Amino acid sequence: MFAEGPANTVNYMIAGYTVFFTVMILYLTSLLVRYRNLKQDLDVLQEVEQRDEQ
Amino acid sequence: MRERSQASKLSFFSSLRAFFSAVGAVVWKDLSAELRSRELISAMLVFALLVILIFNFALELDAKTRGTVTAGVLWVTFAFAGTLGLNRSMAMEKDRGCLDGLLLTPVDRSAIYFGKAIGNLFFMLLVEAVVLPVYSVLYSTNLFKPGLLIVVLLGSIGYVAVGTLLSAMAVQTRTRDILLPILLFPLVVPVLIAAVKGSSAFLEGSAMADIWPWLNLLIVYDVIFTAVAYMVFDYVVEE
Amino acid sequence: MEAKSRYLKILDAVTMVLFLISLWMVFFYAPLEKVMGAVQRVFYYHVGTAWVGMLGFAVAMIAGVAYLRTGSRKWDIVGLAAVEISLVFFLIAIIMGSIWARPIWNAWWTWDPRLTTATIVELVYAAYLLLRQGIEDPDRRARFGAVYAILGFVSVPLTFLSIRIFRTIHPVVIGNSDPTATGSFDMSSAMLQTFLFGLFTFSLIFVDLLWHRIRMGKLADKVELLRLKALE
Numbered sequence: 001m002f003a004e005g006p007a008n009t010v011n012y013m014i015a016g017y018t019v020f021f022t023v024m025i026l027y028l029t030s031l032l033v034r035y036r037n038l039k040q041d042l043d044v045l046q047e048v049e050q051r052d053e054q
Numbered sequence: 055m056r057e058r059s060q061a062s063k064l065s066f067f068s069s070l071r072a073f074f075s076a077v078g079a080v081v082w083k084d085l086s087a088e089l090r091s092r093e094l095i096s097a098m099l100v101f102a103l104l105v106i107l108i109f110n111f112a113l114e115l116d117a118k119t120r121g122t123v124t125a126g127v128l129w130v131t132f133a134f135a136g137t138l139g140l141n142r143s144m145a146m147e148k149d150r151g152c153l154d155g156l157l158l159t160p161v162d163r164s165a166i167y168f169g170k171a172i173g174n175l176f177f178m179l180l181v182e183a184v185v186l187p188v189y190s191v192l193y194s195t196n197l198f199k200p201g202l203l204i205v206v207l208l209g210s211i212g213y214v215a216v217g218t219l220l221s222a223m224a225v226q227t228r229t230r231d232i233l234l235p236i237l238l239f240p241l242v243v244p245v246l247i248a249a250v251k252g253s254s255a256f257l258e259g260s261a262m263a264d265i266w267p268w269l270n271l272l273i274v275y276d277v278i279f280t281a282v283a284y285m286v287f288d289y290v291v292e293e
Numbered sequence: 294m295e296a297k298s299r300y301l302k303i304l305d306a307v308t309m310v311l312f313l314i315s316l317w318m319v320f321f322y323a324p325l326e327k328v329m330g331a332v333q334r335v336f337y338y339h340v341g342t343a344w345v346g347m348l349g350f351a352v353a354m355i356a357g358v359a360y361l362r363t364g365s366r367k368w369d370i371v372g373l374a375a376v377e378i379s380l381v382f383f384l385i386a387i388i389m390g391s392i393w394a395r396p397i398w399n400a401w402w403t404w405d406p407r408l409t410t411a412t413i414v415e416l417v418y419a420a421y422l423l424l425r426q427g428i429e430d431p432d433r434r435a436r437f438g439a440v441y442a443i444l445g446f447v448s449v450p451l452t453f454l455s456i457r458i459f460r461t462i463h464p465v466v467i468g469n470s471d472p473t474a475t476g477s478f479d480m481s482s483a484m485l486q487t488f489l490f491g492l493f494t495f496s497l498i499f500v501d502l503l504w505h506r507i508r509m510g511k512l513a514d515k516v517e518l519l520r521l522k523a524l525e
Contacts, residue, residue: 006325009332009396016335016392020342020385027381031505038512045519052523216444223437227427236423240416241444244451247459267458275451282447286440289361 076161080169083152084143085176094142098181102135106189120193125253128189128197129209129246132182136213137238139177141231143170144221157291167287171218171280178210201256201265208272209249212279216241219283222290248272301504308494308501315487315494323487326478333478335393337487341495343386343411348499349379350414354446357439369435370510371503372442373425378502380418383411406456413452417445431517 088094109127113119147153147170156166186206190197217238224234252268319337326333356372359365390408391401402408421441428434480488 006327006330007332007396009330012392012396013331013334016332016389017338019388019392020338023381023385023388031509035509035512038509038516041516042512042519045516045523048523049519219440219444223424223440226433226437227424228429229423229427233420233423233427236420237441240413240420241448243413244448244455247455251459271451271455271458278447278451279444282444286361286443289436290440292436 073162073165076159076165077169077172080156080166081172081176084170084173087146088177094139094146094177095180097142098135098139098177099184101138102131102181102185103188105131105134106185106192110192120195121258122254124189124193124195124197124257125250128185128253129250131185132178132206132210133213133239133242133246135181135185136178136210136217137235139181140174140214140217140221140238141224141234143174143177144218144225145230148225153291163288163291164284166291167218167222167283170222171214171283174218175210175214178214179207182206182210195257197257199256202253205249205252205256205269205272208269208276209245209252212245212272212276213242215276215280215283219287219290222287244271244275248275297508301501301508304497304501304504308497311490311494311497315491318487318490323484324481326484329397329478332393332396335389337491339386339389339393340488341491342382342389343407344492345495345499346379346383346386346411346414348496349375349382349503350446350449352503353379353442357442357446360435360439361443364432366431366435366514367507367511369431369438370507370514372435372438374503374506374510376418376421376442378499378506380415382499383415383418387411387415404456404460406453406460409456410449410453414445414449417441417449421445 106127109131113123113127153166157163186197189195217234220237220241221234224230224237227233248268248271252265252272255265255268315337319334323334323337325331352375353372356368356375360368360372387408390405390411394403394405394408395401421438424441425434425438428437
């Protein structure tokens with residue numbers, strides 16, 4: 001009686017973890033980009049505010 | 055001591071009476087306005103009948119498949135016609151400024167919610183009361199089993215309980231009409247599943263043991279969401 | 294803008310270390326499952342990300358209640374942050390679940406109650422974001438968001454239940470799959486450890502990301518305030 005052994009599903013495992021890392025990296029990148037944009041906006045707006053007060 | 059408790063008992067009952075009369079006033083306002091113009095009912099009715107017609111061509115409603123598909127067709131029709139009614143009912147409120155007028159009265163805000171919800175339920179039941187016989191005649195299916203009617207009632211209550219609250223929110227946004235179905239359908243999935251399966255079961259004459267889970271689900275949903283909507287409505291209409 | 298708190302920096306480092314350890318456990322410490330093979334390893338992060346999704350959903354509801362009771366802006370920021378993170382993580386969980394299902398049931402989608410409910414939750418989030426987008430006034434936006442988050446949270450157990458009853462009465466087996474395959478497996482102790490450690494790690498990942506996203510939300514609030522002032 002042959003022992004069948006586990007199925008070869010390595011490709012699916014790789015696919016699964018690729019999805020995990022891709023989406024995570026995309027999300028973290030988006031957080032970073034949005035944060036930087038907001039910082040820039042803040043600097044600009046603070047300058048404008050200062051100029052208005054003068 | 056006794057006078058104080060008597061006085062507070064009196065004020066409790068009088069505020070309860072004020073509450074019910076406010077609810078009644080809102081319902082009466084909607085019903086009598088609709089009686090005069092009939093624009094809401096006619097729109098919902100025509101729309102529902104058109105949907106039934108489209109289903110006739112979109113699906114193979116021959117005698118065999120009809121049995122399995124009737125409940126689904128009916129509930130899709132009710133869901134879409136219901137959305138129409140919910141939208142129009144709130145929009146009329148807002149556009150005519152009735153909402154602001156109602157908010158000025160010194161009554162618990164939830165009276166407005168219950169009033170609108172009961173009115174919406176009435177309109178939805180009216181439409182269903184027409185669609186059911188029409189469908190029965192068009193497809194020679196007897197839909198007048200008492201179990202089915204109970205499912206229709208319970209399902210409509212749940213649908214309207216959530217729909218009235220959400221329409222009060224949607225009407226205050228830029229995207230209005232489009233937004234209500236988007237907000238409503240994900241929340242109302244349990245109602246649709248239970249209503250379709252329950253209706254189907256009654257039509258096929260299944261054993262009550264199989265049907266009870268669906269009825270229980272509908273009842274639980276109705277109770278929970280009516281309670282939550284009551285608690286939360288104030289925050290939706292405050293200025 | 295406030296500098297990154299020292300505690301946040303520590304949390305970042307700790308989370309990263311735990312994440313790396315967890316990865317090692319998933320790929321090297323946990324044994325190979327004897328029937329499904331390698332794809333079973335997907336399970337650890339599939340549940341981990343779903344766990345983050347659920348945490349986010351709960352936090353969004355709590356933040357909603359808190360906002361309605363206090364009217365304090367910070368709860369709105371927390372709620373939006375929680376929804377966004379939960380949306381991303383449920384998405385990962387759903388896709389990983391689908392990939393795991395494929396070799397086992399021979400179908401990309403199985404209408405399994407948990408996956409289906411997770412998808413409906415994603416639709417609730419989409420509706421939440423669209424609702425917020427259609428409102429200009431920040432207070433009303435926060436209030437309506439809070440209400441919808443609460444309603445969504447309350448509806449989901451009922452949704453899950455209804456799909457589950459639906460499925461037990463009508464088991465749906467799509468595709469030419471082996472009807473005896475159940476996708477369940479016995480967990481050895483190493484697997485259990487990997488699984489639990491994964492849950493712990495993901496809990497920290499949730500807190501870490503939430504903190505960062507809240508920081509960003511506060512900044513966004515500041516910017517919006519200044520922008521409105523500048524337009525006057």
